[in-house]
Amino acid sequence: MNIELKNISKNFGQFAALKSVNLKVDGGELVALLGPSGSGKTTLLRIIAGLETADAGSVLYNGEDSSTKSLRERRVGFVFQHYALFRHMTVFENIAFGLRVRPRAQRPSNAEIEDRVMKLLKLVQLENLSHRYPSQLSGGQRQRVALSRALAVEPSVLLLDEPFGALDAHVRKDLRRWLRKLHDEVHLTSVFVTHDQEEALEVADRVVVMNEGVIEQAGTPEEVYHHPNSPFVFRFLGDVNLFHSRMEDGKARLGPNGHLKEGSEESCVFVRPHLIDVKTQSDGSEHFAARVRHINAAGPNVKLELMTANGEAVDVTLTQEQYRALGIAKNDQVFATAREMKVFVEDYSI
């Protein structure tokens, strides 16, 4: 089933949560809605589900307007951020709920319900916890119960609101991989909301970056990461250094201070920390001088914090080998060059 959003707008009082959003989700696609809090991503998801109604615009399910459909008819599987498991029901009853509330004619027999629930429990590896109550489960287990409950009704769309938001880093990683695998197996049209760029880039087929109620960019993880179309997207997807520079012959030049403000054609230059080269000696090439303020060598990479002559902080990531070869220490003078930079010639202020 494909989903199409046309000119969706939504206001909460004076606050415009969504401003004429257009988006198409193809059948079988796994899409991430990525953005900071307040960007409207959860509101958009709730509108797709039918939990919220848009002030303007329409949601099409397979080309059909969904506004006339009841929640039951939409057949949406929804996983809430805090799971929203029925606290007075066991894991088994939680998952069986969607089958038990069906009208008598469509309701499966008890044996069929038991069969389907146990299959789902096996899928999420919780067979032996079927008689537990939600409060007796860990966060990761609750999350998996919530997923099985949503899948039990054989939905045509799966919507997940910050599915891993409340879990610790280790469980998060496991469940992320698990969701990707599940999607590869069942190919259910899925949309999930996240504020974690790593999660979006790793799991989704397509990432939709949202900011202040509009879609900034939508594309594959590679597209949005390597070809961001706005400073916001670039900054949101990964660590970044911002320089102000002068344009010369259509190219951005970083001055010796790493900060040039003369000239009319001022622009913003973004450089990822791992795309900055550091040398201990000036070799006459285009570089800027800086002092090492802090070194964090714990981890796969070494993180340096440099301070330019006019007091701007610059983050640099080096490999352990590069760091050892340089042999630098705190407060050393270094010279830095940007290997690759992204220029946005527009008025952009932080």
Place this chain on the structure above:
Amino acid sequence: MSVVIGKRESIRTRAVQCAFIAAALLFLFFFLGIPLVSVFYEALHEGLRAYGSALVTADARSAIFLTLLVAGIAVPLNLVFGIAAAWLIARFDFHGKSLLLTLIDLPFSVSPVISGLIYVLIFGMQGLLGPWLFDHDIQIIFAVPGLVLATIFVTFPFVARELIPVMQQIGSEEEEAALLLGASGLQTFLRVTLPNIKWGLLYGVILCNARAMGEFGAVSVVSGHIRGKTNTMPLHVEILYNEYNFAAAFAMASVLTLLALATLVAKSLVEWKFADARGGSVRYVATMEKKIS
């Protein structure tokens, strides 16, 4: 040295503790204990036969029946109103929400006598609707409908006030989940909402019932004190007392007191279950974890 100071400090705090406990117990003894004992003493000191006969007179039986009838109508209605109001306030945002909350609390802040008087002013012969009601031969004031109305008004806040925080704390996500899983509105209410609020609801109903049976002021104004017709138990106690029929008055009062004690027990039981429903599962996990490790 420091140990000695510590000891002296702890002795002082112990003394303060004991003084406070003694004061509280003394207060309870004088203001609750003595009256409670004296009610039963006065009721029984002329013998069990006098006690029994005071409760089986036609007027007494009618008063007991009327009290049960009024509570039996007012409490279920307030149960429905209370759930509806709590749902509205906990689940929806609308203009005038705080005004509605204030209105729900109104019966708590208005003297019961005034609330009774309001009904007399509306439905009484000199009241707004009085002549019309008289023409159509409908009697509200000085009859059972008036008693029910006054009781509903006075006991309105109990269920709603008890449920609003419970429903706010639970939130609406479980209900949304149920609807998305295909449940109808009624199924959602019966299978998801009601089980979540049942202890809070029961607690509210118990308090509501206690007040409905014990209400004096508002009921007194609209009743007209017609013996055997519009006298509830509290009103009957007053009449007997004013007639110097102390044994009968206290006998009736003792029944009301027993009711209060029963309410207290029921309330404690529900509170205990209520806490259990929230804390029990946590304890279960703790013991399970202990067993595993």
